[in-house]
Amino acid sequence: MINPSSNKYRRIRGGLDNAVKQAEDRGLHDMNIVDADAHYQPFLDLLVKYLAKFYGVKYEFPPDTEVDPRLLGGIADKYEMMRRFNLTPNGVDSMRDQYLAAPMLWKESGPLTRPETRNASNWSVQDAIDRYTKRMYDIGIKRSIIFPNSYMNLNLIPDPNLEVAMCNAWVDFMLENFLGKYQEILTIVPLPARSPDKAAELIDRVGSEKGIVGAYFSPISDKLFGHEDYDPIYEAMNRKEVPALIHGRAHFGIPPSSEFNKRLSQNFFAFPEWIIKQVVSIIVDGTVERFPRIKWIWAESGITWVPWVAHRLDSYYQMLEEDAPWVRKMPSEYLKDFYYTSQPLEEQYNASHELEYIFKYIDAENKLLYASDYPHWDFDVPASIYDLHFLSKRQKEKIMGENSANLFKIR
Amino acid sequence: MTLVKVAKVAQFKELEPIIAEFGELSVGVYKFNDKYYAYRNWCPHQGGPACEGKVRNVVEYELDQGSVKTMTRTKIFCPWHGVAYDVTTGAHKTNKKLRLLSFKVVVDNEDVLVDLPRVGNA
Numbered sequence A: 001m002i003n004p005s006s007n008k009y010r011r012i013r014g015g016l017d018n019a020v021k022q023a024e025d026r027g028l029h030d031m032n033i034v035d036a037d038a039h040y041q042p043f044l045d046l047l048v049k050y051l052a053k054f055y056g057v058k059y060e061f062p063p064d065t066e067v068d069p070r071l072l073g074g075i076a077d078k079y080e081m082m083r084r085f086n087l088t089p090n091g092v093d094s095m096r097d098q099y100l101a102a103p104m105l106w107k108e109s110g111p112l113t114r115p116e117t118r119n120a121s122n123w124s125v126q127d128a129i130d131r132y133t134k135r136m137y138d139i140g141i142k143r144s145i146i147f148p149n150s151y152m153n154l155n156l157i158p159d160p161n162l163e164v165a166m167c168n169a170w171v172d173f174m175l176e177n178f179l180g181k182y183q184e185i186l187t188i189v190p191l192p193a194r195s196p197d198k199a200a201e202l203i204d205r206v207g208s209e210k211g212i213v214g215a216y217f218s219p220i221s222d223k224l225f226g227h228e229d230y231d232p233i234y235e236a237m238n239r240k241e242v243p244a245l246i247h248g249r250a251h252f253g254i255p256p257s258s259e260f261n262k263r264l265s266q267n268f269f270a271f272p273e274w275i276i277k278q279v280v281s282i283i284v285d286g287t288v289e290r291f292p293r294i295k296w297i298w299a300e301s302g303i304t305w306v307p308w309v310a311h312r313l314d315s316y317y318q319m320l321e322e323d324a325p326w327v328r329k330m331p332s333e334y335l336k337d338f339y340y341t342s343q344p345l346e347e348q349y350n351a352s353h354e355l356e357y358i359f360k361y362i363d364a365e366n367k368l369l370y371a372s373d374y375p376h377w378d379f380d381v382p383a384s385i386y387d388l389h390f391l392s393k394r395q396k397e398k399i400m401g402e403n404s405a406n407l408f409k410i411r
Numbered sequence B: 001m002t003l004v005k006v007a008k009v010a011q012f013k014e015l016e017p018i019i020a021e022f023g024e025l026s027v028g029v030y031k032f033n034d035k036y037y038a039y040r041n042w043c044p045h046q047g048g049p050a051c052e053g054k055v056r057n058v059v060e061y062e063l064d065q066g067s068v069k070t071m072t073r074t075k076i077f078c079p080w081h082g083v084a085y086d087v088t089t090g091a092h093k094t095n096k097k098l099r100l101l102s103f104k105v106v107v108d109n110e111d112v113l114v115d116l117p118r119v120g121n122a
Helices: A017-026 A044-054 A072-085 A089-099 A125-138 A149-156 A160-177 A196-206 A228-240 A263-284 A305-319 A331-337 A353-361 A393-407
Strands: A033-039 A141-147 A185-190 A212-216 A244-247 A296-299 A339-341 B003-008 B018-022 B025-032 B035-040 B055-064 B067-077 B084-086 B105-108 B111-115
Touching: A017 A125, A033 A125, A033 A296, A033 A393, A044 A160, A125 A141, A125 A185, A141 A149, A141 A212, A141 A393, A149 A160, A160 A185, A160 A196, A185 A196, A196 A228, A263 A296, A263 A305, A263 A331, A305 A331, A305 A353, B003 B018, B003 B025, B025 B067, B025 B111, B035 B105
Parallel strands: A033 A141, A141 A185, A185 A212, A212 A244, A244 A296, A296 A339
Antiparallel strands: B003 B111, B018 B025, B025 B035, B055 B067, B067 B084, B105 B111
């Protein structure tokens, strides 16, 4: 049964009508498709009300910030550049221009804008409800796990107390407006990882709430995830059975990715770069052994890196075993315990034999979770999995929904 | 040969496609340098409406007897993911599996027609 679609999403030039047709042609509306990674960033105005509860003084964004103050992501990146290079806000702008001499991320980047992404960073509450209950439903998706995209680098803003407040505010905002009211919409708890006790408190406070399916903290961190400072967070995740849903994150325009001078090169590298660092850290430093009940899901970094890390880590582990006293099995076996989201599916030359091998290598049938990354420009429609010729109908059902439903206890 | 009228010659503007629907088949027709090109409005990458995307010039380099030759190609960018197709051939630059399905265009006096061998059944 399809939700009544709103006509306002039809006949948009460059829109998703073809994906609706794909869903109809393939019978996707009869499948339980779960999207393990979608995005929504509300206007900051909408969060201020919730922020006040957790942040003592009235928060105002710096007047010299030229980016739209409602878009916190821009501010977090900007603060990070100020911190790293000891720059004033204006200095950041000029440096950014130098690094991004070609029209890249902060300017309209040619072919990469499309009608549904253009304003994705500032939908109203009703916009977001409509997108995920109607538009996504139209293309076959029954449940969407929504990440607040500008929270991805929240650990980079200078004030850790603001980070704590922002994380709490997001959850309360989602609880009041979405979770439990719209079964289609689920979310994660963004964690203030620089304040592990506060992060643990937040997990204890909301980890069991309806619609909360996991917890996230930024993979771009000075201390890698294997560091013991994070243990209070892991204890809380263990206690509340909250999966760690770690989303890849690009760091455009600042080192190390800025060594690349093109968005193509940066995009290729930046997302898996930090995910790989954290994966190696939690295996070698024993986090996975000390907290065996935590389920780890690595999002938006593709899957083709997994065999490379597995082979290389195994071979060095054999030679440097004494560096890893916690490790109790070959590192590659931990990689096979993890879950991965599918987007961006690296479909070299349309479903090659190599891709089939990688699906088998990671036990995709049981460990891969379909993700769209909607509404971002490199999103994957459900047909990207459904049309893979080497998957059986049953394997498609599992990857496109059942694995997520079981893992996140989605009814 | 099944010639179907898309629009009048006078309705065409340079590189602004006219998109016509024939049953379930959507076709984009482009006028470029006094020639016409017609493609199925469907991107073989993930199924996006390719002909609804922007048309832009792209620079390509090539070594030509020791010096760098700079060429400009005009490309259709699928609005879903930015996959680019040469407006004169419908082909992707390097991936041979990515090519827009093309149709023959015929200009008959004032009218621009496309040859659709499988009208309504594509």
